[in-house]
Amino acid sequence: MWQFQPRTFIPWYLQLISPLIAVFLTILLGMGLFSFLGKDPFHAMHVFFLSPLSDGYNMGELLVKTAPMLLCAIGLALCYQANLWNIGAEGQLLIGAVVGSAVSLQFSDSAISVWLALISGILAGMCWSGIAIALRQWFNSNIILSTIMLNYIALYTLQWAVHGPLKDPAGMGFPESAMFSDNQLLPILIENTRVHLGVLFALLAAILCWVLLRFTWLGFQIRVLGHDESSAHYAGFSIRRLRWGIMLLSGALAGLAGACEVSGPIGQLVPSVSPGYGYAAIIVAWLGRLHPIGMCISGLFLGLIYMGGDMAQIDLGVPTAITGLFQGSLLFLLLASDFLLRYRLVKVKSKETQHG
Amino acid sequence: MDNELLLQILTAAIKTGTPLLLVALGEMVCEKSGVLNLGQEGMMLMGAVCGFIAAATSGSLIFGVLMAMLAGMLMSLLFGVISMHLKANQVATGLALTIFGTGLSAFIGSTYVGQTVKGFHAIVVPVLSNIPFLGSILFKHDPLIYLSWLITIAVGLFCTKTRGGLILRAVGENPYNANAIGLPVMKVRYMAILFGGAMAGLAGSYMSLAYTPMWMENMTGGRGWIALALVVFSSWKTKNLVLGAYLFGIASIMHLVLQGLGMKISPNLLAMLPYLATLIVMIFIGSNRMKEKLSAPMSLGQTFDSRV
Numbered sequence: 001m002w003q004f005q006p007r008t009f010i011p012w013y014l015q016l017i018s019p020l021i022a023v024f025l026t027i028l029l030g031m032g033l034f035s036f037l038g039k040d041p042f043h044a045m046h047v048f049f050l051s052p053l054s055d056g057y058n059m060g061e062l063l064v065k066t067a068p069m070l071l072c073a074i075g076l077a078l079c080y081q082a083n084l085w086n087i088g089a090e091g092q093l094l095i096g097a098v099v100g101s102a103v104s105l106q107f108s109d110s111a112i113s114v115w116l117a118l119i120s121g122i123l124a125g126m127c128w129s130g131i132a133i134a135l136r137q138w139f140n141s142n143i144i145l146s147t148i149m150l151n152y153i154a155l156y157t158l159q160w161a162v163h164g165p166l167k168d169p170a171g172m173g174f175p176e177s178a179m180f181s182d183n184q185l186l187p188i189l190i191e192n193t194r195v196h197l198g199v200l201f202a203l204l205a206a207i208l209c210w211v212l213l214r215f216t217w218l219g220f221q222i223r224v225l226g227h228d229e230s231s232a233h234y235a236g237f238s239i240r241r242l243r244w245g246i247m248l249l250s251g252a253l254a255g256l257a258g259a260c261e262v263s264g265p266i267g268q269l270v271p272s273v274s275p276g277y278g279y280a281a282i283i284v285a286w287l288g289r290l291h292p293i294g295m296c297i298s299g300l301f302l303g304l305i306y307m308g309g310d311m312a313q314i315d316l317g318v319p320t321a322i323t324g325l326f327q328g329s330l331l332f333l334l335l336a337s338d339f340l341l342r343y344r345l346v347k348v349k350s351k352e353t354q355h356g
Numbered sequence: 357m358d359n360e361l362l363l364q365i366l367t368a369a370i371k372t373g374t375p376l377l378l379v380a381l382g383e384m385v386c387e388k389s390g391v392l393n394l395g396q397e398g399m400m401l402m403g404a405v406c407g408f409i410a411a412a413t414s415g416s417l418i419f420g421v422l423m424a425m426l427a428g429m430l431m432s433l434l435f436g437v438i439s440m441h442l443k444a445n446q447v448a449t450g451l452a453l454t455i456f457g458t459g460l461s462a463f464i465g466s467t468y469v470g471q472t473v474k475g476f477h478a479i480v481v482p483v484l485s486n487i488p489f490l491g492s493i494l495f496k497h498d499p500l501i502y503l504s505w506l507i508t509i510a511v512g513l514f515c516t517k518t519r520g521g522l523i524l525r526a527v528g529e530n531p532y533n534a535n536a537i538g539l540p541v542m543k544v545r546y547m548a549i550l551f552g553g554a555m556a557g558l559a560g561s562y563m564s565l566a567y568t569p570m571w572m573e574n575m576t577g578g579r580g581w582i583a584l585a586l587v588v589f590s591s592w593k594t595k596n597l598v599l600g601a602y603l604f605g606i607a608s609i610m611h612l613v614l615q616g617l618g619m620k621i622s623p624n625l626l627a628m629l630p631y632l633a634t635l636i637v638m639i640f641i642g643s644n645r646m647k648e649k650l651s652a653p654m655s656l657g658q659t660f661d662s663r664v
Binding site: 152159160163319326335339 | 438456625
């Protein structure tokens with residue numbers, strides 16, 4: 001008789017196998033869905049996952065899509081490592097974009113305009129996450145709910161900004177800011193693509209995060225806090241300060257992502273700054289096992305899904321909403337496959353076989 | 357403020373509070389069994405889209421509502437299997453349910469965006485609606501609002517007055533003890549989860565078939581999340597839940613109130629009010645921490661495993 005039993009020890013390779021199973025099952029599910037819609041599933045998967053990699057420009061686009069998610073995911077992963085359920089990357093990103101644009105438009109003639117925008121985006125993201133952690137620390141508020149509420153408030157702040165104070169007077173009534181000038185744009189790193197400096201920031205953030213968690217005393221404290229709060233307490237770590245620091249850092253990264261989006265690929269403030277990058281970052285963080293290298297890979301995969309959704313709309317006439325469907329299934333299947341981490345299938349001798 | 361405006365505000369507060377009340381009732385029952393399902397928003401969206409499509413294609417609003425409830429239940433079943441049988445973390449699974457539901461509802465509803473149906477009409481209750489003032493506020497609503505009151509009363513009575521309610525709470529307080537005295541923990545929790553799904557689906561169909569009879573991506577606008585705060589705010593008591601839902605209803609229609617008072621504020625800023633209100637309520641709850649700790653089900657959010 002076979003039975004599932006709780007594991008006492010998790011082998012390291014299962015940490016890798018479980019996300020791979022989730023990705024595999026998601027692709028299978030996608031193929032099933034496309035055949036159900038009457039499309040050739042193999043052609044569809046080709047459009048979805050291979051055509052974004054077909055040429056240099058598209059590869060660049062993949063990096064452009066991945067960068068904001070990776071920046072957000074790194075911050076979120078630090079929070080999750082320390083058991084802070086921050087869901088607020090989306091709002092922190094949007095506020096970073098709004099404040100970054102506002103500052104950028106204010107100093108559009110200055111040569112350092114784009115840098116001012118980045119710094120103010122970072123600060124805005126920090127403030128936004130600061131509200132959530134202040135409510136958590138001072139009033140014991142549930143951080144999931146407060147960050148979600150702040151996401152909606154940020155969304156309406158963005159709507160207000162593009163319809164009101166930041167609206168381009170020469171924009172023929174569209175709810176958009178003025179187009180940014182060269183002073184306000186991030187430098188392009190690779191010619192003939194849209195790969196901007198923000199991509200490098202994301203990569204740097206991943207490396208610094210790895211160093212922080214792996215080699216520093218601070219990173220050790222974060223990991224201990226996440227594993228067992230009472231140990232962290234017993235060891236005399238300043239849990240309060242750790243939580244504040246992690247949350248502010250996470251907001252800073254998401255705010256930077258927002259400022260980079262408006263001063264990079266978009267080049268102005270628009271209502272659709274983010275197609276849900278902050279929410280997708282949650283999946284990037286979990287799929288990448290909260291590990292910087294893992295998150296770089298899972299970030300690219302989620303970027304691929306975003307691009308594939310656009311490609312599938314053009315090539316197959318499937319609504320882009322399929323991107324969200326893929327993202328949701330991926331997270332669900334990951335949680336399901338993680339069953340393997342906690343339980344193992346063992347053969348249990350039943351009574352008859354023992355006696356027989 | 358004149359009487360006419362007050363009348364309008366209170367009537368609108370009931371209308372806007374109803375989806376919150378429905379989804380929060382479902383979540384409250386679910387939490388009483390010890391299960392924290394953060395997927396309300398996703399289940400509501402699925403209810404809204406499935407209810408809309410079913411009603412639009414069949415021409416029957418009641419069929420739409422039933423399909424919406426079924427969709428909510430199927431979604432919650434998915435949550436149940438992953439969090440109960442596969443023992444995944446409830447918080448993460450609930451989040452996944454919302455992300456999944458948001459994506460799936462946008463996908464299946466993409467060809468229906470902007471279409472409308474003839475939604476539920478108000479039924480004027482004879483005699484009762486003639487009561488001055490109160491009659492106009494309470495008895496000129498669509499049938500789903502009357503249904504929400506019946507469900508509220510039923511849930512309130514079930515939780516406080518019946519053996520089933522006692523079992524529900526026993527399982528939520530301590531599933532291991534409940535298991536030891538022979539209560540079917542998993543069955544009770546699954547039923548609570550399914551009820552939560554059905555209520556979220558119903559709330560979603562209220563949005564797409566009565567409140568604004570149309571389908572739009574993300575049309576529930578975070579009401580599923582607000583409902584979660586509402587459950588804590590009500591300290592898991594039905595009567596507080598009703599009060600809270602209608603108060604949030606008022607917060608969501610503040611623009612009406614402020615316009616009535618002649619104030620001109622950007623509609624985008626006014627749209628923030630329900631979320632700001634939720635944040636403020638959370639501060640209020642947080643300063644009553646003992647009360648929250650005493651009234652929350654003890655095992656809330658913890659995975660139950662009979663093998664441990």
